[in-house]
Structure formats: structure tokens, C-alpha cells
Amino acid sequence: MPYDLGATARLTAECRDPGGTLTTAGSASVTVTLPDGTTTTPVANESGTGRYVVDYATAQAGRHVIRWVFIDPADAHTDSFDVREAAPPGILSLADAKRYLRLTDAAEDDELRTWIESITAGIEGMCGPVIIRTVTHRIDLRRAASITLRDTPVVELLALEPLHTGGTSYAPADLDVDPDTGIVRRLDGGTFVGSLISTTRVGRLIVPAALTAAARIILRHLWQTRQGPQRPTMGTPDFDVNEPTPSFGYAIPNRALQLMEPYRLPPGVG
Missing domain, CATH: 2.60.40.10 (Immunoglobulins)
Structure with a gap:
């Protein structure tokens, strides 16, 4: 671990x-x-x-x-x-995960934390960043009326600076950022030129309850399958896993997918 x-x-x-x-x-x-x-x-x-x-x-x-x-x-x-990094992203707290699985001791805390990190990565792969973090990306272009940030939703564009010495930098106050699409335009209608480095805060200030609930369902599914080839007895096929997903293969039950659907990234994004 x-x-x-x-x-x-x-x-x-x-x-x-x-x-x-x-x-x-x-x-x-x-x-x-x-x-x-x-x-x-x-x-x-x-x-x-x-x-x-x-x-x-x-x-x-x-x-x-x-x-x-x-x-x-x-x-x-x-x-x-x-x-681990100092603040690894986790859509569930350890206490929340233990309470949901009805675990009372610390014997399996390390394994649980690994599952939480894995589940968070899978959900973010399908729905975009959930946990607030700062990311830096390179943007290569010659001249363009707009640029598209790689990760959405965007909380704040912190900096847009040239990759090479002597290039043009753009003050965030002079830019319009669409938080959902990541599209950035200049307020004066001008263009962007050169290779740039973007520094952005991304994620969700409030994690949607549906994504938290989906994470709990995935956690229970993975925790049960880890203990043997048994099928959860939830009483509904919504907890079955019928088809693979790009980020998780056969790890996401149908009900979790249904909860995540309103927040799914468009095809080809992410």
C-alpha cells in the first residue's frame, strides 16, 4: 500500500x-x-x-x-x-467509506483509501475533475480567436503565460472563461498567439450528491467482489454490471452509471 x-x-x-x-x-x-x-x-x-x-x-x-x-x-x-501526494483526490472520505461498508476498525483503512483513490480517478475520467485542484497544461497554437482548456469544469483561470521568453502573456482579468466548456476568449475580441502555459483551478466547489452516491455504490461493488465471486443481493438488476465503461471496464454497476449520467463528459472529451 x-x-x-x-x-x-x-x-x-x-x-x-x-x-x-x-x-x-x-x-x-x-x-x-x-x-x-x-x-x-x-x-x-x-x-x-x-x-x-x-x-x-x-x-x-x-x-x-x-x-x-x-x-x-x-x-x-x-x-x-x-x-501518495500530500493531498490525494478522494470523492469519499475514509470515514464515509467505512460508515457505508459498516467497518469499525482500522485494519483495512489502507486498502480502503486505495479503492477511494481508484474510484475517484474513474469517476473523474468519465465526468471531469470533481475534487478541486490546480493543473498546468501546454497549449500550442499559431493564432486563434479562442482556446480550449483541457480540464472542465473550470473554477478559475489563474494564469495564461507564454512558453518561450518574449512571448505574449494574457491577464485572467482580460479573459472570459466558460467554466463548463473550458473555452477562453479575450474580452477585447483579440486573438491568442504562440505556445502558452495555462494554470487553472478545476473541479467542483460542491460535489454533486449523485456522484457521491455513485462512488459509494462502486465502492460496495468492488468491496464485495474482492471477497469472492459472489453477486450482491441488492434486489434489483440496477446493481448488475452489463457492459464495460472506458475508465473502469466492468467495475461500475448500472445504478452508479445512471447517477453519473447527467455529469458525463461528451464523447471525445477528457
């Missing part, structure tokens, strides 16, 4: 001789390659014969690669772990 940014990841490895017996190594080293490509070499400690541990305080979000190297006997292991 991913670690939260700033949490301590406990990294473990075993040193075995060619016969497979746990053995204390003459030396043990561990290298952690961070998401930005830099490396760090924390000190490995032996917790038992041939068993080594490092407590590593995470400082970057993303995939980390771990390389263990033992000498005398020669042995090596490569592994990896993930670190």
Missing part, C-alpha cells in the same frame, strides 16, 4: 547464502532512488540473523526504487514502494 507523504516507510530485506540460509552479511548497503532521480543511502541495521531493516522518512511523492546489496555472502534485492 502507498505511504502518506512524510510517513516513515519500513524497508526490509533478507541476506541468504547460496544454499538459501539466512546469514549475517559482511556488509549491507541500501540505495533509495527517489522520484526525481536523486538517491540516498540510509544505514541498514540487522534486526535478526540475515534480516535487515531501514526506517526511511519519505520526502517526495511518487515511486521509490530500493536496491539492497550484500557482500560476503554476495546477495542483492530490488524492490519499490509508492508515496
Whole structure:
């Protein structure tokens, strides 16, 4: 399961001789390659014969690669772990998810949080950003009367600046932005020129109840199917899954799709 940014990841490895017996190594080293490509070499400690541990305080979000190297006997292991971003988008809170599934302890919290992130990504893939975030995109054009931002709905266009030095920047106060379509026009009727970088706040200030309800239904469906090949006994075919969806395959029950329908992106968008 991913670690939260700033949490301590406990990294473990075993040193075995060619016969497979746990053995204390003459030396043990561990290298952690961070998401930005830099490396760090924390000190490995032996917790038992041939068993080594490092407590590593995470400082970057993303995939980390771990390389263990033992000498005398020669042995090596490569592994990896993930670190969540500081504020991962989640359409449901952990407390909401646990309450809906009637879970009372923390034993499965990490798995639940992973499901919540996955469900959020799937719903946003079909309905556009739901959770408020700031995104940056490159827009390439020669000259145009309007530009279309990639993600909608748009909460606020924060900046529209040139990609290259000497290009033209456009003040957000001088622009009209359609929050639903992402179309941006100049208030003076002029055109946009050159390659631009847009910085935009996107998402929904208030998450529609229908999307929250859809997320709960998807969560229950995935949670039940995770526990075995059983079919939910909801008493209606609305909870069946009849056809695949682009973002989720066969993971979305019909009733969730019905709740999401008013917010679905047009074909070819997103």
C-alpha cells in the first residue's frame, strides 16, 4: 500500500547464502532512488540473523526504487514502494467509506483509501475533475480567436503565460472563461498567439450528491467482489454490471452509471 507523504516507510530485506540460509552479511548497503532521480543511502541495521531493516522518512511523492546489496555472502534485492501526494483526490472520505461498508476498525483503512483513490480517478475520467485542484497544461497554437482548456469544469483561470521568453502573456482579468466548456476568449475580441502555459483551478466547489452516491455504490461493488465471486443481493438488476465503461471496464454497476449520467463528459472529451 502507498505511504502518506512524510510517513516513515519500513524497508526490509533478507541476506541468504547460496544454499538459501539466512546469514549475517559482511556488509549491507541500501540505495533509495527517489522520484526525481536523486538517491540516498540510509544505514541498514540487522534486526535478526540475515534480516535487515531501514526506517526511511519519505520526502517526495511518487515511486521509490530500493536496491539492497550484500557482500560476503554476495546477495542483492530490488524492490519499490509508492508515496501518495500530500493531498490525494478522494470523492469519499475514509470515514464515509467505512460508515457505508459498516467497518469499525482500522485494519483495512489502507486498502480502503486505495479503492477511494481508484474510484475517484474513474469517476473523474468519465465526468471531469470533481475534487478541486490546480493543473498546468501546454497549449500550442499559431493564432486563434479562442482556446480550449483541457480540464472542465473550470473554477478559475489563474494564469495564461507564454512558453518561450518574449512571448505574449494574457491577464485572467482580460479573459472570459466558460467554466463548463473550458473555452477562453479575450474580452477585447483579440486573438491568442504562440505556445502558452495555462494554470487553472478545476473541479467542483460542491460535489454533486449523485456522484457521491455513485462512488459509494462502486465502492460496495468492488468491496464485495474482492471477497469472492459472489453477486450482491441488492434486489434489483440496477446493481448488475452489463457492459464495460472506458475508465473502469466492468467495475461500475448500472445504478452508479445512471447517477453519473447527467455529469458525463461528451464523447471525445477528457
